[in-house]
Amino acid sequence: MNRITHFEIPSNDPERDIAFFSRVFGWTFHKWDGPVEYWLVSTGDAGVGINGGLMRRMDPAQPIVNMIQVESADATASLVETAGGTVVVPKMAVPGVGWLFYFKDPDGNIHGAMQEDPAAA
Numbered sequence: 001m002n003r004i005t006h007f008e009i010p011s012n013d014p015e016r017d018i019a020f021f022s023r024v025f026g027w028t029f030h031k032w033d034g035p036v037e038y039w040l041v042s043t044g045d046a047g048v049g050i051n052g053g054l055m056r057r058m059d060p061a062q063p064i065v066n067m068i069q070v071e072s073a074d075a076t077a078s079l080v081e082t083a084g085g086t087v088v089v090p091k092m093a094v095p096g097v098g099w100l101f102y103f104k105d106p107d108g109n110i111h112g113a114m115q116e117d118p119a120a121a
Contacts, residue, residue, distance in 0.1 A: 002076075006067035007041075007052035008112065014039065014056055021054075029054065034095060065102065065112045073099040073115040080113075093120040 011017040018039060021027045025043070032038040032053070041052045052067075070076040073091045080087060080103045088110065089102035099115040 002068050002070050004066045005050060005069040006112075006114070007050060008065045008067065009041070009052065009054045010057035010062040010064070011054055012057050014054055017054060063110055065110055067100075067112040067114050070113045070115050073101055073113060076113050076115075077101055077103070095121050 009017070014037070018029045021041070022029065027044075028042045029039040030042070032040055037056045039054045041054055043049050043051050077087050077091065084106040086104045087101055088104055091099050091101040094100050094114075096118055097114075098117040098120050100112060102110055102112050104110055
């Protein structure tokens, strides 16, 4: 099943926003040891919810994105385009995690799709 499993929050000032979300909601942050500035966000371990990430904003119009887990990034990208969506960032490797691409739905909302693959490089 293709479910939302992760969110991403873009930030102009990650340290400020980490302090904000920690203070207001009690979320914890762990800096990812990858090729981009990215913090893993834990929103808690009890009850319903998902965890996510916080990243330095790369574009002034970059929105908060929900990440959808998929079996195949290539097959899903093809389905997105066939169904009237648009791939806006092509498939890329997230080393040790998987394959990621971003797309717009027909209404222009941006989403991410992630295929797990620990061998991605």
